[in-house]
Amino acid sequence: MKISQLKVTTPYLKLDLVFFDLVEPTPLKKPFLISASKDAAKLLGVDEDITKDEKLVEILNGTYKLEGSKTFSMCYAGHQFGYFVPRLGDGRAINLGKVNGQNLQLKGSGLTLYSRQGDGRAVLRSSIREYLMSEAMHGLGIATSRALALIGSETDVARERWEKGAIVLRISPTWVRFGTFEYFKAKGEHDKLQKLADYVIDESFAHIKNTEGMYAKMYEEIVRNTAITIAKWQSVGFNHGVMNTDNMSIEGRTIDYGPFAFLDDYEPNYVCNHTDAEGRYSFKNQPGNAHWNLQALALAISPIINHDRALKILEETYGPTYEEYYLNIMYEKMGLYEKDKKDIELFKWMLGSLESAVIDYTRFFRILSRYERDKKSILEMAVYQTPLSEWLDAYDKRLEKETLSAQERYARMLSVNPKYILKNHILQEAIEKAETSDFSMIEELLTVALSPFEEHKELEHLAKATPMSAKNIKLSCSS
Known part of the structure; x- marks a missing residue:
């Protein structure tokens, strides 16, 4: 067809x-x-x-x-x-x-x-x-x-x-937003809120239709999906830039791509939106912003769901879901498969080391995916090597507890640590070519976008390091 x-x-x-x-x-x-x-x-x-x-x-x-x-x-x-x-x-x-x-x-x-x-x-x-x-x-x-x-x-x-x-x-699958509910709550049109909730359940959560407490269940689904999406954002270093409630999908999908960015060097305080002077939507603030937006949604739907009940759902669902998904993904990225209570300390140490070392977030994990206890391959990417070197010593000891073979570990890590991330300097290069009617790079980027974990030998240049002058730049909302 x-x-x-x-x-x-x-x-x-x-x-x-x-x-x-x-x-x-x-x-x-x-x-x-x-x-x-x-x-x-x-x-x-x-x-x-x-x-x-x-x-x-x-x-x-x-x-x-x-x-x-x-x-x-x-x-x-x-x-x-x-x-x-x-x-x-x-x-x-x-x-x-x-x-x-x-x-x-x-x-x-x-x-x-x-x-x-x-x-x-x-x-x-x-x-x-x-x-x-x-x-x-x-x-x-x-x-x-x-x-x-x-x-x-x-x-x-x-x-x-x-x-x-x-x-x-x-x-x-849906274009309904948190702000759609906020509109009718602000107007006091509570009958419209219920009609909207019924529509959302039909469109996005049909499995809970006509069940007892289905509006509360709808909110729980929204909370859980949002937490999972934010966990995945944080794992790959994605900064949305404009996490307003009107840009939050009721399904927890990522929508409305404006001044977004992927981290170059690991910089948790990074703000990709030039308009965001106060840093409200910085990379590290995204989990908290999502929680704030879900609180706003809980208030918006309070005429059809008891507000205290909604807030209880939020507190019991969001934090545990986010933490579980985020840590599980990060442990996978680190190649840690045997459970160890001390892994949380190793993980936090790693993030601190990455920030101190000044090192590319994506390239670090991709090279770590083939790490054979040769520090040089990783340390040569860092501006400051000592913090990362000390962490790698602890990481080497932790890997001794793993039962997978090195090759099995490499394969699993490569499947979760992308080689190709559409960083802003790469996108800008494609845009500048497009403005001269050369759209070839768009097709190249589409190829790696859809299969970012594969090697694509002929497109190796799209995984190049970010030039120092283009690292963690800010963008405007103008589009």
């Missing part, structure tokens, strides 16, 4: 009119296809080469409607950097409909009712970043929205400079 042959439904439009606004996309001038993810297309049941569908560009540009499609934007509120904004909504995103359990959405497709002072557009650089990072997070095994395709255009868009407009067709 071709993508242009898909038949979509619009179950969200069965909700009251206040939940959404019907709006038509505003086409870009002279649109052209930049890239498409055949892997993401499989989620829609598309079995033909998506790039060969003559209607693909028109679908992304909003000039060809899929059968059954009624285009709309969604309304929601949100806490932005801790301050409540009563109405936000899809300011530049327009939904096309749902097929095969996936909601199709155009980002950068023009003005909506919720655009406020914006223009409803997205520029090429931010669209490239979202397109590639959506697929990269999936490749890393982290719950995320996906990106189906990316188009460029000749439409001029004003940001800090004039740039070209682009559109990403992204897909997700």
